[in-house]
Amino acid sequence: MAENAALEGLLARTALGDRNAFAELYRATSSKLFAVSLRIVRERPLAEEVLQDSFVNIWRRSSDYAAARSAPLTWMTAIVRNRSLDIVRRTREEPDVDDALATNLADESAAPARDAETRQQSHSIQQCLEELDAEQRQTIALAFFHGLTHSELAAHLKKPLGTVKTHVRRGLAKLRDCLMAKGVQ
Amino acid sequence: MKLSREAREALAAEFALGTLRGRARARFESMRASDRALAETVARWETAINPLAQGVAAVEPPARVWRAIEARVAPPRPGISSYWRPFAIVAGGMATVLLAFLLWTFQVPGGEPDFVAVLTAPDNVPRMVVSMNQPGTLKVRMVKPWKAKEGMGLELWVMPKDGKPRSLGMVKNEMGETVMRMAHEDPRVSNAVAFAVSMEPMAGSPTGQPTGPVLCSGSIAPVRSA
Numbered sequence: 001m002a003e004n005a006a007l008e009g010l011l012a013r014t015a016l017g018d019r020n021a022f023a024e025l026y027r028a029t030s031s032k033l034f035a036v037s038l039r040i041v042r043e044r045p046l047a048e049e050v051l052q053d054s055f056v057n058i059w060r061r062s063s064d065y066a067a068a069r070s071a072p073l074t075w076m077t078a079i080v081r082n083r084s085l086d087i088v089r090r091t092r093e094e095p096d097v098d099d100a101l102a103t104n105l106a107d108e109s110a111a112p113a114r115d116a117e118t119r120q121q122s123h124s125i126q127q128c129l130e131e132l133d134a135e136q137r138q139t140i141a142l143a144f145f146h147g148l149t150h151s152e153l154a155a156h157l158k159k160p161l162g163t164v165k166t167h168v169r170r171g172l173a174k175l176r177d178c179l180m181a182k183g184v185q
Numbered sequence: 186m187k188l189s190r191e192a193r194e195a196l197a198a199e200f201a202l203g204t205l206r207g208r209a210r211a212r213f214e215s216m217r218a219s220d221r222a223l224a225e226t227v228a229r230w231e232t233a234i235n236p237l238a239q240g241v242a243a244v245e246p247p248a249r250v251w252r253a254i255e256a257r258v259a260p261p262r263p264g265i266s267s268y269w270r271p272f273a274i275v276a277g278g279m280a281t282v283l284l285a286f287l288l289w290t291f292q293v294p295g296g297e298p299d300f301v302a303v304l305t306a307p308d309n310v311p312r313m314v315v316s317m318n319q320p321g322t323l324k325v326r327m328v329k330p331w332k333a334k335e336g337m338g339l340e341l342w343v344m345p346k347d348g349k350p351r352s353l354g355m356v357k358n359e360m361g362e363t364v365m366r367m368a369h370e371d372p373r374v375s376n377a378v379a380f381a382v383s384m385e386p387m388a389g390s391p392t393g394q395p396t397g398p399v400l401c402s403g404s405i406a407p408v409r410s411a
Contacts, residue, residue, distance in 0.1 A: 008349065009347065009348045009349045012349040012350055012394050012395070013344055013349070013350060015350075015383075015394075015395050015399065016342055016344060016350055016379075016381035016383070016395060016399050016402055017307070017381060017399050017402040018344060018379065018381075018402070019258075022258070023251075023255075026251060026254070030246055030250070030251070031243035031244060031245045031246065032238065032239075032241065032243045034243075034244050034245070034246040034250075035241045035242060035243050035244040036238045036241055038244055039241060040203075047246075048246060048247065048249070048250050051246055051250050052250055052253050052254055052257070055254045056254060056257045056258060059254075059258045060258075063383070063395055063396060063397065063398060063399065064396075066390075066392045066394040066395065066396050069228065070228050070231060070232045071232065073235070073236075073238075073239075074231055074232050074235045074236065075231075077231075077235040077238045078201075078231045078235060081203060081235070081238075085203050085206065085210070101240070101241070104240075105237065105240055106239075106240030106241075107240060107241055107242035108242075109242040110239070110240050110241060110242040110243070119239075121232070121236035122236035122237060122239040122240065124233075124236075125233060125234060125236050125237050126237070126240075129237075140202065141237075143202050143203055143204045144202055144203060144234060144237055145237075145241065147203050148204075149204065149206050150204055153204075168199065168202070168204055169195060169199075172195070172198040172199070172202065173195075175233070176194075176198070176233075179233045184232070184233050
């Protein structure tokens with residue numbers, strides 16, 4: 001994954017209609033973003049549609065990026081996750097979930113981010129997640145990686161809906177306190 | 186709907202996490218669009234949570250995805266039917282014709298320019314021409330001005346080979362020329378590859394980077410090798 005500053009430059013040039021910069025931005029980020037979407041929508045044709053729509057959106061909204069005040073990958077990930085959550089179709093009763101990812105918070109084969117700033121950010125959130133109760137952590141990780149709704153979380157974890165909602169709410173509140181203490185939030 | 190601070194924070198968090206769904210998500214999104222503080226709260230949560238996505242192992246998407254994206258962001262071509270096609274070729278060739286014409290008209294005192302860039306709008310129509318002339322002046326010639334918009338002006342950007350665009354200042358939105366003094370070895374232009382113009386507040390972009398829509402852009406055609 002390219003460095004933050006390089007991605008910022010590519011986004012800024014994309015905002016000025018530079019197609020080569022846009023192509024480079026796609027090359028640098030699409031495999032990660034495709035994987036993020038695939039975890040949520042689960043079917044490749046849907047993930048392809050998400051990636052396509054998201055990059056058309058990134059092209060059109062790249063001039064808003066300067067005002068977004070977030071890291072380029074954070075901004076692009078938000079666009080991809082949003083689109084994934086919009087079009088996810090659940091045909092199966094039981095969502096097909098990778099519990100290992102939710103437990104370890106990372107795929108074994110995922111290479112750590114190369115640049116220090118991105119690594120630091122992902123390190124902070126991982127550390128804070130590890131400070132949560134096991135149940136809260138698992139619930140939040142499943143929601144993030146797989147885009148499960150409250151009721152899908154309840155079905156998967158075999159817990160009452162109310163309990164799951166409490167885990168999410170309390171987990172997020174604790175997460176915020178921890179991230180604030182680290183100066184991330 | 187008036188929400189308490191706590192409720193806004195909690196909704197923003199569940200929105201970023203993805204557990205806020207369906208109609209509640211749609212409602213929240215429309216609130217966010219008109220509520221700057223709420224948008225910032227969401228951005229703060231996204232900044233905190235989204236780095237988790239780094240943990241997912243990359244999957245290469247098939248090549249057809251990029252081809253489809255390219256087709257969707259391509260500038261609209263005037264004329265799909267065969268009847269319109271000759272006009273489309275004229276529009277596409279217009280920038281080249283204009284460039285040739287300008288090179289010809291530059292054969293006047295002051296000499297031929299070092300480089301010329303014809304900036305075209307997304308519909309391929311040439312709108313401005315930027316040229317670097319001896320001795321050390323950058324000329325911006327308006328071909329076709331835009332409808333004036335209250336409090337807004339045109340900001341000229343130069344794109345270096347690497348890195349972010351840099352502002353060259355505001356240019357007039359009227360027929361005629363804006364002339365800027367600029368040394369040939371000025372780092373802003375010496376390794377420039379393209380120019381673009383965006384719509385910004387009269388005082389210039391508040392962020393130092395383009396924030397408004399890009400009205401026209403074009404790459405540099407060298408005329409004389411230095």
